[in-house]
Amino acid sequence: MAAYGKTDTMIVHTADPLNAETSRAALAEHDLTPADRFYVRNHGSVPDTDPAAWTLRIDGLVEQPLTLSLDDLRGLQRREVAATLQCAGNRRSGLLEVRDIPGEEPWGPGATGTATWGGVALADVLALARPTGTATHVGLVGADVSEEAEPPQEFGGSIRLEKALRDEVLLAYEMNGELLPPVHGAPVRVVVPGYIGARSVKWLHHVEVRDRPWEGFFQDVVYRLLQPEQEPGPGVGTPLGEVALNAEILVPDHDARVTAGPVAVRGYAFAGGERHVARVDVSADGGKTWVEADLDEDLGRWAWRLWSTEMHLDRGDHEIVVRAWDSAAASQPEHPGPLWNPKGYVNNAWGRVTLHVA
Amino acid sequence: MAAYGKTDTMIVHTADPLNAETSRAALAEHDLTPADRFYVRNHGSVPDTDPAAWTLRIDGLVEQPLTLSLDDLRGLQRREVAATLQCAGNRRSGLLEVRDIPGEEPWGPGATGTATWGGVALADVLALARPTGTATHVGLVGADVSEEAEPPQEFGGSIRLEKALRDEVLLAYEMNGELLPPVHGAPVRVVVPGYIGARSVKWLHHVEVRDRPWEGFFQDVVYRLLQPEQEPGPGVGTPLGEVALNAEILVPDHDARVTAGPVAVRGYAFAGGERHVARVDVSADGGKTWVEADLDEDLGRWAWRLWSTEMHLDRGDHEIVVRAWDSAAASQPEHPGPLWNPKGYVNNAWGRVTLHVA
Numbered sequence: 001m002a003a004y005g006k007t008d009t010m011i012v013h014t015a016d017p018l019n020a021e022t023s024r025a026a027l028a029e030h031d032l033t034p035a036d037r038f039y040v041r042n043h044g045s046v047p048d049t050d051p052a053a054w055t056l057r058i059d060g061l062v063e064q065p066l067t068l069s070l071d072d073l074r075g076l077q078r079r080e081v082a083a084t085l086q087c088a089g090n091r092r093s094g095l096l097e098v099r100d101i102p103g104e105e106p107w108g109p110g111a112t113g114t115a116t117w118g119g120v121a122l123a124d125v126l127a128l129a130r131p132t133g134t135a136t137h138v139g140l141v142g143a144d145v146s147e148e149a150e151p152p153q154e155f156g157g158s159i160r161l162e163k164a165l166r167d168e169v170l171l172a173y174e175m176n177g178e179l180l181p182p183v184h185g186a187p188v189r190v191v192v193p194g195y196i197g198a199r200s201v202k203w204l205h206h207v208e209v210r211d212r213p214w215e216g217f218f219q220d221v222v223y224r225l226l227q228p229e230q231e232p233g234p235g236v237g238t239p240l241g242e243v244a245l246n247a248e249i250l251v252p253d254h255d256a257r258v259t260a261g262p263v264a265v266r267g268y269a270f271a272g273g274e275r276h277v278a279r280v281d282v283s284a285d286g287g288k289t290w291v292e293a294d295l296d297e298d299l300g301r302w303a304w305r306l307w308s309t310e311m312h313l314d315r316g317d318h319e320i321v322v323r324a325w326d327s328a329a330a331s332q333p334e335h336p337g338p339l340w341n342p343k344g345y346v347n348n349a350w351g352r353v354t355l356h357v358a
Numbered sequence: 359m360a361a362y363g364k365t366d367t368m369i370v371h372t373a374d375p376l377n378a379e380t381s382r383a384a385l386a387e388h389d390l391t392p393a394d395r396f397y398v399r400n401h402g403s404v405p406d407t408d409p410a411a412w413t414l415r416i417d418g419l420v421e422q423p424l425t426l427s428l429d430d431l432r433g434l435q436r437r438e439v440a441a442t443l444q445c446a447g448n449r450r451s452g453l454l455e456v457r458d459i460p461g462e463e464p465w466g467p468g469a470t471g472t473a474t475w476g477g478v479a480l481a482d483v484l485a486l487a488r489p490t491g492t493a494t495h496v497g498l499v500g501a502d503v504s505e506e507a508e509p510p511q512e513f514g515g516s517i518r519l520e521k522a523l524r525d526e527v528l529l530a531y532e533m534n535g536e537l538l539p540p541v542h543g544a545p546v547r548v549v550v551p552g553y554i555g556a557r558s559v560k561w562l563h564h565v566e567v568r569d570r571p572w573e574g575f576f577q578d579v580v581y582r583l584l585q586p587e588q589e590p591g592p593g594v595g596t597p598l599g600e601v602a603l604n605a606e607i608l609v610p611d612h613d614a615r616v617t618a619g620p621v622a623v624r625g626y627a628f629a630g631g632e633r634h635v636a637r638v639d640v641s642a643d644g645g646k647t648w649v650e651a652d653l654d655e656d657l658g659r660w661a662w663r664l665w666s667t668e669m670h671l672d673r674g675d676h677e678i679v680v681r682a683w684d685s686a687a688a689s690q691p692e693h694p695g696p697l698w699n700p701k702g703y704v705n706n707a708w709g710r711v712t713l714h715v716a
């Protein structure tokens with residue numbers, strides 16, 4: 001795990017497929033998360049791809065099926081977007097406290113990060129292939145094979161054509177100004193700003209324009225919101241897409257010992273979809289009274305807002321709570337209980353850490 | 359109040375300015391709310407406007423200031439959108455149970471409704487006036503004068519230019535296929551789908567293209583989300599815009615007596631902004647177990663979804679609860695307490711009615 005820095009930077013859930021999240025402290029240090037401390041949620045081993053031999057096939061409901069090389073892609077207009085990616089299972093650990101979910105990674109709040117992504121607009125590639133009038137969805141397929149599906153299959157997903165044509169959706173070959181690292185999808189990954197990380201398919205090799213969602217395992221069976229008593233199965237539940245409003249406390253860490261007096265508190269808030277973070281409130285009394293946090297620089301509509309404030313804490317144990325409000329004046333649920341669902345997605349209840357003040 | 363039908367159809371909060379909401383039972387009857395039972399939230403008396411003399415001024419940061427007559431407007435391409443309007447104070451009564459808000463109307467769940475609106479795109483009018491490169495917001499001013507402001511001023515508000523250029527934003531002269539009635543803004547009102555009703559300015563007479571939000575009372579002081587202990591004032595709090603996800607039970611009515619056995623339950627759910635309603639859950643045990651409701655016909659991305667289901671209820675008192683989930687897998691807060699704010703906006707906690715089953 002040397003590539004992922006110190007053990008106090010990354011929390012590794014499984015080594016292969018690699019599943020690792022950023023520690024709270026490390027996540028709080030940068031508005032733009034360095035690649036070597038950016039969370040990794042993989043469903044198969046990292047494929048061994050030779051960039052010189054890599055090709056991207058674009059077919060399905062298009063007038064002109066295409067096969068593009070990396071040089072072809074680099075010949076198109078380069079675009080850049082600062083975007084937060086967030087795993088649908090981020091903060092699952094809060095749901096596990098409600099009820100167990102066997103076999104799922106116990107993600108804390110570090111299955112998210114923000115980077116500038118450089119590449120070409122998926123829309124520009126689709127313009128070359130010319131989707132037909134019946135096209136409504138775009139399937140995105142990676143080269144990584146997952147044994148979570150039976151039989152094993154490549155990871156993939158789909159988004160609606162309307163979103164695919166938005167110029168923020170990139171086929172990215174750069175992350176924070178450098179070549180995309182293998183573990184993050186080199187040579188080319190999709191970046192779908194505002195959507196769950198699973199739609200930002202890594203090791204992309206196939207774009208299929210369709211008249212319905214992609215039917216692969218990771219679109220049709222998992223990454224769906226189910227009723228508490230439902231069993232995952234083809235088409236069961238509603239597919240996840242845009243990310244729900246979320247917020248967490250990163251500093252001080254949960255269960256930390258701190259000194260009485262002024263305590264610096266820092267964390268993130270992220271409004272997915274088309275929304276932005278309007279306000280972040282922090283409470284030291286479980287939500288009876290709140291202070292409004294200061295928001296860091298606005299990195300644009302697709303990125304989180306880091307925030308900070310100072311709380312004056314007396315001796316004793318304190319639960320510090322955070323909640324965000326988005327541009328629709330919507331906020332977050334107080335407790336994770338009503339959010340529990342099979343597979344454990346979308347815990348966006350108020351963030352909480354307990355501090356021991358001495 | 360003859361124009362607003364039977365007294366069991368409309369609940370009149372004040373007669374002048376007229377403020378009236380639709381009863382639960384009346385609201386449940388139509389996917390498209392008839393004009394004579396559509397909620398009215400006015401801040402001044404209905405202005406006496408002669409359609410033949412009416413003009414619309416478009417100025418500010420435009421290359422070509424314009425004055426258009428109703429005939430000029432009707433000469434542009436006619437468009438139609440099915441859109442839900444919802445007052446920012448809809449369901450305020452739930453917040454009043456938390457803490458009083460003197461001087462505000464105690465709106466129940468009927469300060470919302472859905473209609474097809476016919477008119478021209480604001481974008482088409484703006485295209486004639488040609489906003490300059492510095493334009494970022496569009497002010498919308500009506501002819502109704504409100505004494506809530508001191509000194510009294512015309513009602514108005516603003517939206518970002520980006521939204522104003524979307525083709526769903528209409529200058530409407532028709533409602534449900536008929537001429538817009540005076541109380542709903544004749545001859546021309548704005549309809550801003552997905553946004554709080556206050557931005558759908560009635561009796562429109564002035565469109566001002568700007569490089570900042572409109573500074574009038576109803577944009578700069580009210581229709582803003584404040585911290586619980588803040589006092590309304592210029593620029594205090596965050597402006598409301600898109601509507602937060604909401605849901606309510608309309609049938610049976612709150613406090614109704616029903617017969618044990620199967621009970622038909624019906625209501626609405628609305629996802630504002632760019633989102634759509636993905637799922638509606640109903641519970642007869644306060645949220646421990648849920649059944650998924652059937653959704654009525656999808657009227658398009660800007661309209662509510664009415665829903666219905668059947669619950670089997672034994673004798674005794676039951677609290678029936680509803681919650682919706684949107685396309686971001688976001689749901690609603692369980693209780694209104696944490697939502698309380700000065701002026702009492704955006705109560706989108708779970709909907710609840712108590713039934714007495716005999």
